[in-house]
Structures are given as C-alpha cells and as structure tokens.
Amino acid sequence: MRPPIEFRNASVRYGDRTALCDVTLEIPSRQIFGIIGPANSGKTTLLRCINRTIDFVPGARVSGQVLVDGQDVYRLRNVYELRRRVGMVFPLPVGLPLSVYENVAYAPRRAGIHDRRRLDELVERCLRQAMLWDEVKDRLDILGTRLSGGQQQRLTLARALSLQPEILCLDEFSIAIDPVTTMKIEDILRELKCQTTIVLVTNLVQQARRLADRTAFFSSGRLIEVDETEKLFTAPSQRLTERYVNGEFG
Numbered sequence: 001m002r003p004p005i006e007f008r009n010a011s012v013r014y015g016d017r018t019a020l021c022d023v024t025l026e027i028p029s030r031q032i033f034g035i036i037g038p039a040n041s042g043k044t045t046l047l048r049c050i051n052r053t054i055d056f057v058p059g060a061r062v063s064g065q066v067l068v069d070g071q072d073v074y075r076l077r078n079v080y081e082l083r084r085r086v087g088m089v090f091p092l093p094v095g096l097p098l099s100v101y102e103n104v105a106y107a108p109r110r111a112g113i114h115d116r117r118r119l120d121e122l123v124e125r126c127l128r129q130a131m132l133w134d135e136v137k138d139r140l141d142i143l144g145t146r147l148s149g150g151q152q153q154r155l156t157l158a159r160a161l162s163l164q165p166e167i168l169c170l171d172e173f174s175i176a177i178d179p180v181t182t183m184k185i186e187d188i189l190r191e192l193k194c195q196t197t198i199v200l201v202t203n204l205v206q207q208a209r210r211l212a213d214r215t216a217f218f219s220s221g222r223l224i225e226v227d228e229t230e231k232l233f234t235a236p237s238q239r240l241t242e243r244y245v246n247g248e249f250g
Contacts, residue, residue: 004029004167004197005050010064012045012054019045021221022064032189032198034212034229036205038250041218043201047169050199051086052079068167084111087165091172093152096159100127100147101140104158111163122162129192130158131184149176157185168192171201186211205245209233217241 005027012020020042027033035043048054049066052073066073068086076082084107096103104123113119123140127133132154136147144155153176160168170189174182189198189211202208208215209229216226217236225232225241236242243249 003027004069005199006065006067006070007046007049008065008067010049010062010066012042012049012063013061014057015059019060019221020049023223025216025223025226027197027199028214029197030193030195031213032193032200032211034208034215035199035201035218036203036208036215036244037218037224038244039203040220042221043218044171045221046218047088047171047199047201049073050167050169051083051088053083053088055079084163085165086167086169087160087163088169089153089157089160089171089173091175093149093156093176095144095147095152095155097143097145099141100136100144100155103144103155104162107159107162123158126158126161127155129161129188130154131181131188132158150178150181153177154181154185165196167197167199169199169201172203173200174202174204174207182207203250205233205247205250217244219244 003026007023007025010020010023011018035046037043049062054060054062062074073082096106098106101123104126105119108119108122124133127136132151135151144152147155157173192198200212212229214226215229215232217224219240225236225238232241233245236245
C-alpha cells in the first residue's frame with residue numbers, strides 16, 4: 001500500500017538559509033507519526049510542505065518532491081482541495097472573527113453544506129472531539145476570539161476536524177492547553193488515527209513517546225533517524241538521537 005505522505009529528496013530554503021536538506025521520508029497511513037528535534041531543526045517547515053502553507057512564507061523555495069496519495073502537491077492546481085484533505089493546527093490559536101459556531105461551520109459551508117441540522121450535528125461532533133463542547137454549548141454565538149487561549153486552541157482543532165481531513169497535521173497543539181485537557185485530547189487522537197493519518201510535531205519528547213507509532217528525529221534541517229517509536233527511544237541507531245531523547249540537549 002502506498003503511504004499517504006512521501007518526501008523525496010525534499011529541501012526548503014528561506015533566502016540563503018536551508019531549513020530542510022534532502023529529506024526522504026514515508027509517513028504510513030492511519031498512524032500517529034511523531035516528529036521531534038531541537039528548535040530550528042525543520043519540523044514545522046516539514047509540516048507546512050504537506051498542505052503548502054509554506055507558500056505563505058516569504059522567500060521560501062521548495063525543491064524535490066512532496067507527495068500526498070502519490071500526487072506531487074507542487075503540481076496540483078487545486079490547492080484549496082489539498083488543504084481540505086490536510087488539516088493543520090498551529091502552535092498558537094488562530095481564531096476567526098466569527099462566533100464559536102461559525103468558526104467550525106465556516107469551512108463546511110464553503111464546501112457546500114448548508115442544511116442547518118447537518119451543520120448543527122457537525123459542529124457538536126467537532127467540538128466534542130476537541131473537548132470543548134461542554135464549555136461552550138450554551139454560548140455558541142459568542143465570538144471565538146473571546147474564549148480563553150486554551151479554549152481558542154481547542155476551537156482551532158475543532159475547525160481543523162470540520163471537513164474530516166484524511167491527514168491531520170499538529171504543530172505543538174498542546175502549547176496553550178492545560179495538562180488535563182492535553183491528556184484528554186491525546187485520547188481523542190488515538191481514536192482518530194483509525195480513520196485519519198496524524199502527523200505530530202512536538203517538543204515534548206514524552207508526548208511523542210506516549211502517542212506516536214513511529215517517530216522521526218530531525219536536527220539542523222536533516223532527518224537523522226526514523227523508527228518505531230519505542231525502538232527509537234530505547235535503542236536508537238544514532239548517537240545524536242540518543243543524546244536528544246535522553247535530554248542532553250534540546
């Protein structure tokens with residue numbers, strides 16, 4: 001079976017700086033794939049390549065190939081459809097200046113869903129998956145930007161789930177969320193992987209160890225090692241990986 005995401009000799013430069021260097025990597029279907037590494041190791045850049053949000057970064061140049069279901073994403077004409085299939089949650093909440101309800105319903109409406117009952121069910125399902133429903137069910141009409149930071153981050157997750165993406169990319173999703181809620185969302189992610197390929201960038205190595213089926217370690221824009229998560233943490237093949245997972249640097 002073809003992996004849903006492939007990088008073939010992919011490199012990214014921001015002006016004169018190389019952010020990713022000659023990365024070849026396959027991300028398996030219906031797993032949680034962890035990406036770890038120190039700051040400026042290329043983790044977020046890798047995520048941004050998958051749904052081409054890298055296009056919004058001034059001066060970014062991508063070479064090599066990034067494939068989703070065998071298609072080179074940089075040859076696709078319909079980038080909107082790509083981003084519908086590949087959901088993204090960034091480290092800090094990006095709330096739309098709309099009500100809580102419309103934050104979640106906005107993308108489905110644009111995709112052609114207008115039946116109110118169907119939208120109501122979709123909004124509730126996504127807010128429940130993001131562990132937010134019980135906190136906002138009686139105030140769905142307030143602006144999403146009036147929620148707390150942690151609630152806005154969960155609203156961002158609900159919005160990413162609203163189109164039932166085939167691939168869900170999470171970049172430090174728990175940075176603004178308390179530990180109890182983080183653990184609950186981790187449980188949801190374990191359930192979601194049965195139907196969605198999840199790519200998780202995290203600076204919390206123990207979070208990767210808890211959640212990921214496979215994990216890749218990056219440093220200075222290079223893929224150092226990729227393996228089954230427990231093996232990478234207990235018996236890494238590279239000394240640099242061993243030093244990182246043991247907390248010698250980060």
